[in-house]
Amino acid sequence: MDKRLSVQEFAGRVASGMTVGIGGWGSRRKPMALVRALLLTGVTDLTVVSCGGPDVGLLAAAGRIRKLVAPFVTLDSVPLEPHFRTARETGTLAFEEWDESMFLWGLTAAAHRLPFMPVRGGLGSDIPRHNPRLRTVVSPYEDGEELLAAPALRMDVALVHVHRADVRGNGQSLGPDPYFDDLFTEAATETYLSCEQFVDRFAGPPQTLLVQRQNVTGVVHAPHGAHFTSCAPDYGRDEAFQRAYVRAARDPAAWREFTARFLAGGEDAYQRAVAELADADGTVPGAGHKDVTR
Template sequence: MTIDKRISEDEAVATLADGMTLGIGGWGSRRKPMSLVRALLRSPVTDLTVVSYGGPDVGLLCAAGKVRRLIYGFVSLDSIPLEPHFRAARQGGTIPEPVEYDEGMLQWALYAGSLRLPFLPTRAGLGSDVLEVNPSLRLVSSPYDDREELVAVPGLRLDAAFVHLNRSDARGNAQFLGPDLYFDDLFLNACEPGRRFLSCERIVPTESLLDEGSFHTLRINRSMVDGVVEAPRGAHFTTCEPDYGRDEAFQRHYVGAAGDPDAWAAFVDRFLSGSEHDYQQAVAAWHVEQTERAARETEGATS
């Protein structure tokens, strides 16, 4: 009995509703489910709670005004430390409910959620202003003789989750081939069944799952996934090692455009106003332009 879970990005996003809590896998500007995020940008869904080790996913959703509550430990583009749209949103006060955690606290929130526990204790956060800016966080005392007071990180349950992996079969047995799974398994496990969406570079037959990596890379099984989206270059412009690295030139272009309203409007018009196919075509055309411009400049400099 095979269950084919293949769907499109737009079909996945069509199951989301305003006000939901969405977890997005990856880390910073690494292996982000960008084609699903781009589909979300095309949809009317808004008023979201977004949970992420944030990168351009968070930036784009903030720029589009879709985020009511943001639960994060950082938002960064890695090679460019600060995410321009996230900065603008925080400085402009347009994220109504920011929730800032230590990176490890965020892992604990997802892990507690995935284990259906009310909280997990940690020392991370004690003494820092994370407790000041999150007044709803409570402390818990060890019931043992030490009586130590710890932060009780509340478990987080998600209504929807997006992750991007390297390979998957049509049922959602998925594989990471790069250096780090990040916390993608926790995002899926913390999510209620129904809207756990996994995009991948390529859908392969189950019998081919071990062709490119050892069994250790099969960290996502089909009980964790409701929909599989085949999305070649779906993590662009973030890394998806070993299939491709970060598109640094395009990331710089994104950051440059984000700093200026007119340039950003032109960026959205050119790259984010059509389908995923249109996006990939527009990026390819942009690279051809850059190469031609560089060639002309070299020619000009040598003539």
Template sequence: MISGFVSLDSIPLEPHYQAARQNGTIQAAEWDEGMLLLGLQAAAWRVPFLPTRAGLGSDVMKNMADLRTVTSPYATVLPGQNDGGEFEELLAVPALELDAALVHQNAADISGNSVWLGEDPFMDDLFVRAAQRSYVSTERILPTTELAGLGDIAHLKISRMDVTGVIEAPHGAHFTECLPDYSRDEAFQKRYAATAKSDEAWDEFRAEFLDIDEAGYQAKVKELQV
């Protein structure tokens, strides 16, 4: 598992990931977030790697022995230098080629053109373009003309050319946020996080909320919010 960080935002470290990492039940590569972005970008551009200074001089290089560096073919001339500059050693971030990606958007049309209205796009467009197959779940499916009127071009980051399939899934990002449609369900998130304490707690949570269909899950969530 490769990540920039694994967090629930208001809960800094995802507790199930923390337990799996500490118990050694998963293989994890913990990159810098900038490295993760470049790995996805490299895959989206179909190039084997992209160079960066991110990660150099940090424990990322020490802990991830499979990472490599490359020497820039172009000299970097810093202000005040008169010697022609130097050929920097840069970290070569390998392309993160994904088998599949699933992202959730505020709205989409039936072809996969998608609109995200929140302030942070969360690299969703890069995940979609880095994957062999990409799927969009959305709060609502709209006619293309109506979709185009929801926001400016900055909100239309995902194109139908990169999307394999679309499904309408209202409230599909719960318990996380899908602004401005809804914010994070902090109470439910705390309930989920508490299940990392024991296998019994997780089994109970899974039986109540996950081993049922989507309609049943959403109905239970509404009951808790009353």
């Protein structure tokens, strides 16, 4: 089955009120083209599940998130995502905090269609006190150990960016870490991939082929679709653009200008604006990347 979609077709399949999982990690291999496409729709009131980065920041700045479930929201080289900071300080979204181990096992529970998974992470911390959805269970065996029960993180839709994909929905990640992307695809009712490049055949070890077609609803061709986050080894994080993003986030007028310049058009307009900014600054977006898509 050919599952190719345009970015506009993808965006039309996400509805207000959905729970949306977003793959990647901080400012690394985020499906930014898909996130930008959502900003051009009227979708709102989302519950977002993410190891957050600028995906969360952009959606929060646009007022699209009702509730965020996350272990962190960072730009990596910038410790705290600025729009997330503002949203927390102003109380414009509800935040359900997990730690990374709980998050991993919550995704695993959903992927295996289980109600929860037991985990030791978080016991003795204040996270259960601030997150009343977290409960404890007692082992039914002789040890009688009390464990935290990480509830299944079920999602309506998952968004994931991969390096290579075929038209049937198989995806390949070539970087040093798959993050939790495969679990997102297994835990969601529908999954939409964006990819740097379509291929007819995959080359590489089987552990790079964790995203499987039976879990994927549609695939969008989006070269540089993770920008401004990294997509190693294809390209690195565009630190110059990220700095511009952070500067603009500090001032409402500057952010309106940034939005008009980079986010008001479609993906092609975004990529042109990024290239124009790089030319004006004498820099190259994602400096040091190897472009294998053109």
